[in-house]
Amino acid sequence: MNEVEKVSQDIYGEIRQSIIHVQHRVQQAVNTGMVQIYWEIGQQLDKACDGKQDEYGKGLLHQVSAKLTAEFGKGYSYANLKNMRQFYRCFPNRYALRSDLSWTHYRMLMRVADSKAREFYAEECAAAGWSSRELERQITTFAYQRTVSQQKTTERRPQTATDKGMAPYRDFIRDPYVLEFLELKPSPEFYERDIEQGIIEHLQQFLLELGRGFSFVARQKRISLDGDDFYIDLVFYNYILKCFVLIDLKLGKVKHQDIGQMQMYVNYYKANMRNEGDNEPIGIVLCAEKNEAVVKYTMGSDNSTHIYASKYMPYMPTEEELKKELRLQELPLAKEE
Structure with missing residues (x-):
């Protein structure tokens, strides 16, 4: 490659990045503007329909739609105007709208x-x-309802994190976890390492399922105690909670030995692995089945250690399955008007 070719390649790379950056900013500005104008339209329509009968509101939206469509195109159909009105009613505070969405x-x-x-x-x-x-x-997949802090349970759960003003640990733990992206096929030769390998191969999706603030640290992390070696399946760090998150995978129903083993891992990290400013680690036993009584009585009244047993579902469950798992009586979805 001669000098001209090299310089042209460098300049091309710089120009390309500049164009992509501007395109992204333009797209974001368009999205923000679209959200803002739709909110304003929704506000105006809702005020015009406030206190009026349903037939009046429908007629008004049909007429406004016809006029806007004639001038601005199909983006202002009756259905879209109804969505804009619903948008305003769901998000009445304009200043709370997020430019990222x-x-x-x-x-x-x-x-x-x-x-x-x-x-x-x-x-x-x-x-x-x-x-x-x-x-x-x-x-x-009802991520909100699967967040432990939103669930009513008799299982012992630590209520708050260690630092004042910090988000509770329970806000960052889900039960169950939905792992359909692993694409695991049931087999008698199925082992915990298959789940672990699937998580590593689909790490980005698993991080999204874990929730906000998680980053991957290690797989099969070895710790040695007086010559005996132990291996923690997966180690993560949550930069919001400022703590390590240790995960052990179990194929069957959780046993008291599993929780005891996790207790040992958490105690080891608490004593030896925390950096200055770190909070106490979290331990999650990720199992195919849970026994609430085993978890409750193994942990006893000890609220000083943050250990959780959460079920994993290796497939995409139906709404009915999730409702049953979470003991939900009604779907938390809005009905169409």
Whole structure:
């Protein structure tokens, strides 16, 4: 490669990055502008229909739609105007709208009837940079209801993290975890290492399923105690909680020995692996089946150690299966008007 070719290649690379950067900023500006104008339209329509009968509102939206469509095109159909009105009603505070979220994101969020769940998905989506497809997956698998802090259970759970003002550990633990992306096929030759290998091969999807703030640290982390070696299946670090997260995988039902082993791992990390400023580690026993009584009585009344037993589902469950697993009586999705 001669000098001209080398310089042209370098300049091409720099120009290419500049173009991509500007394209991204333009696209983001367009998305933000679209969200803002749709909110304004929704606000105006809702105020015009406020206190009026349903037939009045339908007629008004049909007429406004016809006029806007004639001038601006098909983006202002009756169905779209109805969505814009619903958008305003779901998100009445204009200043709380997130520039990171597109209109597609907001349309999905509008399907969530529970306002707390809706806010959870919006916050997590913006913070973690979820695509619209990932947001849809999180909603349809009830990620909010699978978060331990939202569940009513008799199992012993630590309520808060170690530092004042910090988010509770329970806000970052799910039960169950949905691992359909591993594409595991049931087999009598199925081993824990198959799950572990699947997680490593689909690490990005697993990190999304874990939630916000997780980063991968190690696989089969060896610790030695007086000449005996032990191996922790997976180690992560959560930069929001500022702590290590240790995960052990179990094929069958969780046993008291599994929890005791995790207790040892957590105690070891607490004593030997924490850096200055780190909080106490979390231990998660990820199992195919749970026995709440075993977890409860193994842990006893000890609230000083953050250990959880969570079930994993290696397939995409149906809504009915998830409702049964989470003891939900009603779907947390909004009904179409």
